[in-house]
Amino acid sequence: MSAALDIRSVTAGYGAEPVLHDLDLSIPDGQVVTLLGANGAGKTTLLRAVSGLMPTTGSVHLRGRDISRLDPEQRVRQGLAHVPEGRGVITELTVDENLRLGGLWRHDRTTLRQHIDAEYERFEPLARRRHALGHQLSGGERQMLALARALVATPDVLLLDEPSLGLAPQVVHTIMQTLRQECDRTGLTVLLAEQNAASALSVADRGVVLHLGRIRTDGPAAHIAQDDALRHAYLGY
Template sequence: MLEIEELTTTYGPVRAVDRVSISVEPGAITAVLGANGAGKSTLLRTISGLVRARSGRIMMSGTDITRMPAELTVRRGLALVPEGGGVITELTVAENLRLGALWRGDRADRARALREVCELFPPLASRLARPASTLSGGERQMLAIGRALMSRPRLLLLDEPSLGLAPMITARIMQVLRDLRASTGLTVLLVEQNARSALSIADTGMVLALGQVVMAAPAGTLLTDETLRHAYLGF
């Protein structure tokens, strides 16, 4: 689904992503872990086309998307939920959700997608007509994920979905990701500082430090190897 080769992204003289190579299989959940400033968010923004790579290559389902604008990567089946969600608070919940499928021409499918999101996140179903500004932090994160799902992505990029949320809400979001993978074959690249939560649903994990991959292993290995956990994951 996703093949990244020697990807480098810079901000001036700073290499935020430094020669990163990863491979993500279709239907897999891959956790990207690391401390603040490790390059995790820049990696997702580069994959999605919001930030231009300095060098390297990004392949999605055999297509080179390295220089593809963000609006075209969405049409290729990629969706990004940025850190903080990016909900438009002046719009209603329903309007935010419809934005995610605005480019899709099939109105009937857009309506189905809206029903499916409401089934995944029941708190949104009773708040469709309310401004997004009235939602709690957890509900806004559900809305951001739901909006991304409205585009019917094959590859979902999530940047810190548990940030600032109560453990119960975080567990609910992680369960939704697990269920989506099982029911639709959705591929997920999940950036998280909550390593334990991310690895609990992931197939594989990789650790970034100073823009470089310092460890990549099955999620179970990262969870159970005490030396790795203390050195890179903080628990």
């Protein structure tokens, strides 16, 4: 199985002391891989390193192409999408304008409209509020919008940081099921950083547990979910 995302010997941090230490991770096409671990484990840092938002040593390959020297915008053009923690919605724009922004690199306007309409079908609350401004949305609606905007771009690899944070369980369920269905339907690859371990593992193929910037465990999601010692030590449930 080919690797959609291949992370090799990545070291990254915010100062003199690295957060990630010589980390290797390879993710095949069409998988959901969830990054788990406590605050400070390095989950967000890894996503930011992959998307080019911080100084990094090592290399990142997207579908076999080395994107390590590309800036974040160029990585988006190559098929990488990143939904950061905090939802990332542009609050001064309407729902529809945010979705159109997701397809900024598309040249076929008809295809873009079809993808936007597909997201409205998927997320009915957004369809009802398509003319509302971002700041008028609830937290759950903003998270749906951030995810929908990323999917409009039809990325090869989606990086998603803490999508369940502060949301009602039903909204979390909708978002997690959307990820699983999209991977199964289109072959999308997802790297999901999440503290809600039980929810993330329920839709993931693999779980990767980070501890102090290093991989503590990497294995099938179902096995990690059933490992009582691992859950109590690192996952908090």
